[in-house]
Amino acid sequence: MGHSNWVRSAKISPDQRMVASVSDDQTLRLWDIRSQQPVCVLTSDAGVSSGLQKVQFSMDGTFVAACGFQDVQIWDVRSSQLL
Numbered sequence: 001m002g003h004s005n006w007v008r009s010a011k012i013s014p015d016q017r018m019v020a021s022v023s024d025d026q027t028l029r030l031w032d033i034r035s036q037q038p039v040c041v042l043t044s045d046a047g048v049s050s051g052l053q054k055v056q057f058s059m060d061g062t063f064v065a066a067c068g069f070q071d072v073q074i075w076d077v078r079s080s081q082l083l
Helices: none
Strands: 007-012 018-023 027-032 037-043 054-057 063-067 072-076
Touching: 007 054, 018 054, 018 063, 027 063
Parallel strands: none
Antiparallel strands: 007 018, 018 027, 027 037, 054 063, 063 072
């Protein structure tokens, strides 16, 4: 259900309905705040050279970005697609 390694960063979405968290397990997870259940698990691209360290929603909440030490990845929140 939850991350399998250290959680490095978490952010609340602009509409305050979700939390995004990133972990050394190479995943970004979106959580529903009300139910406290995971909405989806987004797996980091294999090209990321280090664990994910930071996470941030776009101002309108439609995208979520996660970065390692050298890499940035952006997902569409609605489709869960890595851009």
